[in-house]
Amino acid sequence: MKLYDLELSGNCYKIRLFCALNNIQIDIAPVDYLANEHKSAAFLNINPLGQIPVLDDEGVLIRDSHAILIYLAQTFRLNHWLPHSALTQARIMEWLSFSANDIARGSNDARLHDLFGLPLDIDTARNNAKKCLDIMDAHLATHTWLAHKSATIADIACFPYVALVQEGGVSLQGYDNIHRWIRDIKALDGFIPMPGLA
DSSP states (O other), X not given: OEEEEOTTOHHHHHHHHHHHHTTOOOEEEEOOTTXXXXXXXXXXXXXXXXXXXXXXXXXXXXXXXHHHHHHHHHHTTOTTTSOOOHHHHHHXXXXXXXXXXXXXXIIIHHHXXXXXXXXXXXXXXXXXXXXXXXXXXXXXXXXXXXXXXXXXXXXXXXXXXXXXXXXXXXXOTTOHHHHHHHXXXXXXXXXXXXXXXX
């Protein structure tokens, strides 16, 4: 398996982290984001959306970090990461959607602005990030993990951009339940860091 990857991307990190936690061997193919390699004709043949990550499993191409997490969990029969019960899968999908929409338009956008200079409405992004943190912290006050009694792909999906929220100018101070959840993820056997997230 090959992962088209950007080291500073939280979405790419989700895949690297999940593979590390489950001893899945994966070859990393760095994509030169600053040189717009992801918009090149060669890369657009891999993903017409011009986005990373992309997983190449012997010619089977999977784009989108959440789709890749589902694919890996199913391919390697990691049922504890993606339990089969209808309710648990629904809960996981709720959080995957939360990650892809709310967190992306919150802490991810704020980080893109502050770290990479992307022109966007930073006040809206930071306000969105704070709303996400409020929702997650309230949920984690009564739940150890987001969607199940143990960690699932929902936790992996939401983790990077929440843990990196300070890089978008939003403080995690006062979000004690999120801090505990971050510590719990970092304590998982096989955890690996990324830049900005030790």
